Amino acid sequence: MTAALAALLIPLFTALGLLLLRSRSGPLVILTSLATLAAACWALVEVTTSGPQSLHLGDWPEPLAIRFQLQPITALLLVFTALIHLLVAVYAARSRHCRTRDTDYWPLSCLLQGSLNALWLSSDLFNWYVTLELLGLAAVALVALSGRKAYGPALNYLLLSLGASLVYLLGVALIYGRYGVLDITLLATQTEADQSTRVAFWLMTLGLMLKAALWPLHLWLPKAHASAPTAVSALLSALVVKGPLFILWRLWSEAAPVELAIETGPLLAIAGVAALLLGGWSALRTPWLKSLVAYSTVAQLGYALMALGLLMHWQLPALDAALWLFVLAHGLAKASMFLAAGELQATLGSKRVSALRGTTETMPVAMFAFAVAGGSLIGLPPSGGFLAKWMLLEPMLGQSEHWPWVAGILLGTLISAGYVFRVVALAFDRADPVPPDFKPDRFAHWLAMLPALVVWGLALVSQPLIAWLTGATP
């Protein structure tokens, strides 16, 4: 547990130190990110060798204390967060086009990492509310770094995020009033499918869906993610929306009464399919590059929501692995895509998709990163996205009554292929390329490529990875 605590405290102390010294030192943040990554890896090794651990904060007995729970999946998420944070920090420190270098990006991103780690570790309904508040505020402050044009989207994000927190809190209050406990493991033994519990779970789900931008509560996301600075967009899409999703998963797979989960599952799965289709459709239509990537986040979260809904409905723990593979693959691919998109649009001096004409010639590495990450989003074998989709499809293919879901997934795949190839086809139109305003920044392009390569590399270790994930999720 010491390692996990270190992964939690290092970013927080770094942020406080930076603020105290009024320092905006990128190298320092990179250094402490490396330390956090090491701590997270150590936690992962610890949890794999000696099993799940839990820590009662303040050493108080069972129902009184807030409990930290270090499961394999938690440790994996700690590592994933540290990895993405490190990558984006290197990008923010090194890229010529990154506008966040001399801003409060550094302490804010550290606070963001700290609050995410607090969220992964916690297993207490009210503590999750506080971490959600932290996460939301940090994200809003980061979006506002873009300057005046981002104030509108940032304010919308703030108001919706606060509203969502209150709806979630109302659900938590009802649960506390009904069962008198807040710890999710204690709750799991007590819940019954009565009216109060049902309303409480629906309220919490509603709040979390709004926070995670799950369809139909996603409307704030494209503007907020598209108007943020590039490094921030990558953090938001890859990490922040996964926080509420994690809570949603733990609520429904651990604490919710089975009847209620079976009853609510199809609704979530249908919302997931709708997200896939409508989010994808918007990504196909938008004229702006970053909006395209942001809408693709809405669409891709549909897969995760669908996996969650179906695992609730069929009570199939095998889908847990699919859900978390989606989260990992999407996080990596989206970090890559946003960094590449940010570099492309800054170098070309235009935010339009149409400005990408001929970029395979002018900026081949960045475009390749975009296309490779897009391949994983579509689910082309042998990428991480393909693995996740295969895990999701596998239990459905055998039974013909599940084929409507299969049709939804395939249609979603077709649309994702549509919006990725829309960009790629334009990039191969080399007859009349749009000339870049600046000399391309090779280092940043290769940095964008890195997570895309990792996500394809997941396929190489697919067998042990799937076995580990299936064993890791309870």
Add this chain to the structure above:
Amino acid sequence: MIHEWLLDGSLALLILTLAVAVLYVRSLYASIVLFIAFGLLLALIWARLGAPDLALAEAAIGAGLTGTLLLAALGRTPVSQRAEPAFSGARQYVRSGPAVVLSLLIFWILLQAVLPLPEQSSAVVRAAEQHLDAAGVAHPVTAVLLNFRAWDTLLELLVLLLAFMAVRQLLPSLPRAPEAWPLLLGWSCLLAPLIILIGGYLLWRGSSDPGGAFQAGALLAAGAILLRLTDLLPAMGWHHAWVRLLVLGGCAFFLLVGLFTHWLGAGFLAYPEGWAGPLIILIEVAATLSIAITLTLLVIGETREVRG
């Protein structure tokens, strides 16, 4: 019995009336003033419900501080940009019809959920009462906030810090500096020592009775803002090292306590035997100062350095 019902009934009616008035009054300024009144009434209702801690917090933060922040925001908005709610007579009532129906529906669903809730105290409350002796403070609310669930409070301090950081990212707008009239000057000189006294008292009382860091911090902030507005206090901003030290001190000290308790083997945020009382007081003092300065900075803003 009957006069208690009368009091509660009129409070309930009054708060509903005030809520409607806040939403439908014509000028933004009047709306803010009504909102402050709404907060004070809400504090009264918390007190009637037997939750004096919540009442204090609501009065200090919900009514006082939020009201001041809203007024400060209004003062910084140019008149041309103020979207005063346009009153369009009957059409407005027609438009709010669906909202009323929706609200009633939600109210009905919530009522169905709340009514069957059990009356008896929960397992957590019983456990808290059982361990109160070991908590280092006599007041159960403070024991929960700073010992049993100290991690929540630590994160709440970070929330406040982040709120300040978010406001810091916005470009500065010129605050108007109104002349302080003589009565305000004299009155502030009189109030300031009293506010410090009451703030300290609230903080100290927190260990045995309702009160605590958040209420004391909000009160101290109110005093500092008053003095700053009348120019009796020199300007303070993020570029002052002492301001940064005090703002960050609350979180930093709390985190350090967590770190050292873990290091010394007691467990993360587990105060060593016999140290709980003094440590809680120290944390509360650091938190109070941090809250006071952060809230002051939020309201009077920093006029000098924002970026760069």
